[in-house]
Amino acid sequence: MTGVRLLLGALNPIALKLGPFEVHWYGVIIASAVVIATILAVREGKRRRINPDDIYDMILWALPVALISARAYYVIFEWPYYAQHPDQIIAIWDGGIAIYGSLIGAGLVVYFFCRAKWIPVWLMLDVAGPVVLMAQGIGRWGNFMNQEAFGRITSLQFLQNLHIPHFIIQQMFIDGAYRQPTFLYESIWDLLGFVLLMSFRHRHHLFKQGEVFLSYVIWYSFGRFFIEGMRTDSLMIGNILRVSQLLSVILFVGGIILWYIRRKRNQTNPWYLDGNELNPRKS
Template identity: 65%
Template structure:
């Protein structure tokens, strides 16, 4: 039997008493790369670069707060007993759906205030968002989160996974299915698909890059969430699966209705 290697250290480095976690570094890297790509696409469409920076200044704190509140709300019995840990996001415990909802609400308000085309901004941001989500899952990897059922080392080896991933999947003395990896690969595939197709003439109407992102991400998340053993629950229901179904259905309905009516029902004109 192969020897078990110690898990990777989730702390990247220390600045005096401050611990800098890989989780935060990875999330920040995804955000920066997403911003760079969004700015480039925005320039092609005539959207001022400053609009993306200004939006991000509002979206990041709102998304973090919403992601944490979402997580805490569905783990309230624990945090009610440990209120001092509510702010400890450096230990993990933020929910991507909470961040997406917070970022979306912020964008709606921001576009209304700046008189920007909401659908256009969503189309620009959504491919880079799913890329950032794929990167962010590696923060879960460093924290040994977002895992699946107990499995064997042999089963992980059979998936042709590198040893450093297999070793990190030894959690609490048992090997786990790397659902973080499955979702990351699904997100990167969605990013590649959207980047390849979004400029094809007559393929997407305005707003449909974003709607395709919602459909792609929600479908994958629904399936992968069903493999996880650390899901947030509401009774017997996995919250992320429920939201995935709601978002998937809503995106499909909106796309069909907009195609049939040939109108943009929710739209602010650019300056």
């Protein structure tokens, strides 16, 4: 059976095998998250008077750039290993892509694409922010299938006390010991943030354009800082500083400061619900 190693074994990371070709659960889960996020973004974009074709075109540019930048980010901080194993640099099906790297790459695409298409950059980021957070929450289950993004050694009793399904507990038995399911903590945190943003972003006179996205940045970076501290596979600078924790602090503080400055200095900024004022026609 390709899907599951029965009973006491770990789940098989390969979803389907066709001759020499293997389809990994990691890729299936990431692709599914992207599809769901795209559908939700297009639906919300229509409400905010953003042409669906523009969203599709932007995603076609953003996806490859995000994938390349995510892998490049990871490889750069793990260069001593990849310098000795250059053939592994493109092996993304085995994991090893960094979310922060993908966000940097995708963010650049959004900025330049929107400027070229005369779409308010902050509005597009607002539409994207909640669904990206949702996709990140789903994507963590790809890490689960690969038995990566886990935490320190813990006990079976601790995991059982969390009242999580047995298959998760079994998958957290890695290298001869049970591990903290940090992938699960982050997935729950991301999906909770998604629900909250989706629940509040349509409230009148609550969010100015850009503030839905900044809420996403603040929420995600806050949770990521603490969850990253539990992990044992963090990208490090000099074996003393966790890269993602440092970036989380910068984004958290920067998000709050930018929110305050934009509200204080630009009180005429449009509300999120005003939508794309450059496109007066309702979709």
